[in-house]
Amino acid sequence: MTSPGAPHDKGATVWLTGLPSAGKTTIAYALAGRLRAEGHRVEVLDGDEIREFLSAGLGFSRADRDTNVQRIGFVAQLLAAHGVTVLVPVIAPYADSREAVRKRYQEHGTGYVEVHVATPVEVCSARDVKGLYAKQAAGEISGLTGVDDPYEAPLQPDLRIEAHRSGVEESVAELHALLTERGML
Ligand SMILES: Nc1ncnc2c1ncn2[C@@H]1O[C@H](COP(=O)(O)OS(=O)(=O)O)[C@@H](OP(=O)(O)O)[C@H]1O
Numbered sequence: 001m002t003s004p005g006a007p008h009d010k011g012a013t014v015w016l017t018g019l020p021s022a023g024k025t026t027i028a029y030a031l032a033g034r035l036r037a038e039g040h041r042v043e044v045l046d047g048d049e050i051r052e053f054l055s056a057g058l059g060f061s062r063a064d065r066d067t068n069v070q071r072i073g074f075v076a077q078l079l080a081a082h083g084v085t086v087l088v089p090v091i092a093p094y095a096d097s098r099e100a101v102r103k104r105y106q107e108h109g110t111g112y113v114e115v116h117v118a119t120p121v122e123v124c125s126a127r128d129v130k131g132l133y134a135k136q137a138a139g140e141i142s143g144l145t146g147v148d149d150p151y152e153a154p155l156q157p158d159l160r161i162e163a164h165r166s167g168v169e170e171s172v173a174e175l176h177a178l179l180t181e182r183g184m185l
């Protein structure tokens with residue numbers, strides 16, 4: 001076990017992509033808790049918080065989502081390069097935008113892991129944590145990812161979590177094992 005902020009922490013970013021209510025945030029905070037308890041420096045860049053501050057004023061058009069994702073990728077890389085394990089539960093629906101983020105990490109030699117939280121839309125819409133699926137069905141909003149807006153599922157994620165089949169702790173254990181195996185912790 002390492003002490004908090006142990007200097008040998010390499011730092012990396014774990015990007016959890018998936019539909020609204022897939023389980024991205026839940027898994028990210030559960031993993032963060034485990035990593036903190038082990039003495040690692042961890043930040044969660046939560047999509048909702050980022051949209052209140054760093055990306056205030058952005059909406060959900062393709063251009064705005066791309067801007068949002070690139071901003072988050074930029075900040076996360078800075079943190080990761082300084083030894084922080086950065087967890088990013090953000091939809092990031094477009095493949096080219098996610099690839100641009102990955103490229104930034106490759107260019108800087110910073111660890112990066114893409115995780116697809118692959119909960120089917122039927123399960124997500126039954127969970128409907130924020131009531132968005134119901135609002136879309138009622139015609140109150142449009143452009144909801146996975147329903148009437150695109151979600152380009154990763155073809156080759158570093159890890160695919162079937163969050164409708166496995167429990168949160170199981171997903172956390174899988175992710176922890178991957179980070180350990182890749183020498184990122
Ligand atoms: N139209 C539409 N489509 C998708 N999501 C919507 C929309 N409107 C609001 N929300 C809520 O905003 C959260 C998505 O923000 P993100 O920054 O993760 O999305 S993106 O990567 O910029 O596409 C997302 O959070 P999560 O549910 O945690 O994924 C939604 O709750």
Ligand SMILES: Nc1ncnc2c1ncn2[C@@H]1O[C@H](COP(=O)(O)OP(=O)(O)O)[C@@H](O)[C@H]1O
Nearest residue numbers: 020021022023024025026127129163166167168
């Ligand atoms: N195996 C699981 N993994 C993650 N979340 C789960 C799981 N089973 C049920 N849930 C629930 O699904 C919801 C997912 O919401 P959230 O994590 O906010 O999703 P997202 O960040 O992808 O929008 C939470 O209420 C969570 O408790």
